[in-house]
Amino acid sequence: MVDWFVWVQVVVAVIAGLAAVTVGFAGVRPNDYTLGATLLVEALLVVQLVMAIIAPAFGNVATGSALEFWIYLVSAILIPPAAILWGLIERNRWSSVILGVACLSVAVMVYRMSEIWFVQLA
Template sequence: MIEWFAYAQIVVALVAGLLALVLGLAGKRPADITMGATALVEVLLLAQIVVAALAPAFGNTASGSTLEFWVYLVTAALIPPLAIVWGLVDRTRWSTAVLGVASLAVAVMLYRMYQIWFVQVA
């Protein structure tokens, strides 16, 4: 895990989540902006999977449980696609709110992954 990339991911997920949540509560149906923001969160998670897989080869290892980190990462990577499918199936304002909650949940999980990688002592 790269520290600046983790911060960037958290910021993008927070912005995407707040944007979708506000638009959903304002009564807007899922649109390109909310779906695209959630898709961007997923693309960054896929990049994080590649980075996390290669990081130990370059001497960047987790200070906490590697298994716990990977469980968080894989679970977080499953959330945005499921929320996008929900938004495509249910075209109401609540599915826009679901996209927001999904991105906010990913932001929290990314912060926990950051803690596992950099802060914890094994």
């Protein structure tokens, strides 16, 4: 993992999450902005996946449990597509809230992945 990229992911996910929750509670159905922001969060997770695969080859290895890190990463990658699918199938205000909660969940998971990678000692 790369420290600055973790914070980019967390900030983008929090902004996308808060925006989607806000418009959801305002009664706005999922639109291009909320779905696109969630898709951006997913794209950043895919980049994180690639970085996590190649990082150990360059000496950047996890200090915590690699298994726990990978479970968090795979789970985080699955959340945004499920939320986007929900938002496309059920087009009501609560779907926007679900998109926001998904993005906020990813932000927490990415932060936890950084703790596993950088802070924990196996």
